[in-house]
Amino acid sequence: MIDSDALESQPDEEESDIWKAVKLDDIRTNPPDERCIYCAGLSENMTEDHVPPDNLYNGVAITHEKITAPACFTCNNNRSKDDEHFRNIIVPYCAKDSSVAANLLAGKVSSGVGRSPRLKKEDYDRHEELEQITPSGIYLVRSLRFTFSPAERACMLRLYDRLSKAMYWYTLRKNPSGRSHKLLEANESIHFMEGLKKAPTQASGNPEVFQYRAIAIGEQHEFLLVWSCFFKKLSMVSISGPPEEIRKKLEAAMKAS
Numbered sequence: 001m002i003d004s005d006a007l008e009s010q011p012d013e014e015e016s017d018i019w020k021a022v023k024l025d026d027i028r029t030n031p032p033d034e035r036c037i038y039c040a041g042l043s044e045n046m047t048e049d050h051v052p053p054d055n056l057y058n059g060v061a062i063t064h065e066k067i068t069a070p071a072c073f074t075c076n077n078n079r080s081k082d083d084e085h086f087r088n089i090i091v092p093y094c095a096k097d098s099s100v101a102a103n104l105l106a107g108k109v110s111s112g113v114g115r116s117p118r119l120k121k122e123d124y125d126r127h128e129e130l131e132q133i134t135p136s137g138i139y140l141v142r143s144l145r146f147t148f149s150p151a152e153r154a155c156m157l158r159l160y161d162r163l164s165k166a167m168y169w170y171t172l173r174k175n176p177s178g179r180s181h182k183l184l185e186a187n188e189s190i191h192f193m194e195g196l197k198k199a200p201t202q203a204s205g206n207p208e209v210f211q212y213r214a215i216a217i218g219e220q221h222e223f224l225l226v227w228s229c230f231f232k233k234l235s236m237v238s239i240s241g242p243p244e245e246i247r248k249k250l251e252a253a254m255k256a257s
């Protein structure tokens with residue numbers, strides 16, 4: 001269906017550029033907000049949180065600055081289990097497309113599997129090869145299917161929540177408290193790709209492990225849009241912004257594209 005009103009009130013070129021890029025350097029907080037990105041507290045025991053987790057870089061040359069963000073000792077403590085779980089989930093998923101992930105799988109992840117009785121070896125061979133054939137027998141394509149369990153999804157969501165907060169701080173040097181961080185569904189992400197194309201691709205540690213693009217949008221640059229990609233394979237788009245505005249922004253972007 002075509003909305004004729006929308007067609008008639010086509011905004012001019014300048015107005016329609018909802019992705020007008022703003023240099024993130026220009027809107028960075030200076031000096032940086034050094035409060036904990038998780039609880040907004042400031043203590044004597046401030047630490048640096050590494051997101052993406054450090055364990056993804058085992059045996060990988062560090063060629064780029066790593067993303068770090070301030071976290072208090074209490075919030076940063078006890079994250080190692082989640083970090084290990086996350087690595088054990090995504091490395092097998094990416095191993096068939098990334099030699100770096102494949103090396104990790106052969107090394108640390110497999111020994112981790114051996115250590116933990118709850119992690120079974122067969123969990124890491126869950127790539128199911130599917131040959132897609134039409135009902136009349138015409139061969140279409142061979143594809144891979146990988147299924148994540150509910151517990152794995154929950155772990156990934158926790159990690160992505162941390163990632164969104166750390167990226168928000170790292171790119172803007174602002175504390176992320178008071179902002180919502182929403183991971184977009186694939187069908188929602190599509191509407192933001194046009195904007196993300198305008199941002200340069202950057203890397204944390206090594207581009208083979210983690211790449212990202214970040215762009216600030218909104219009248220007051222109140223939203224941060226981030227595309228992140230592990231092992232050039234597992235990518236996500238997230239949006240951070242005022243909690244009550246995110247839904248509206250999402251609807252506006254879907255309408256505009």
Ligand SMILES: [Zn+2]
Pocket residue numbers: 036037038039040041071072073074075076
């Ligand atoms: Zn804290």
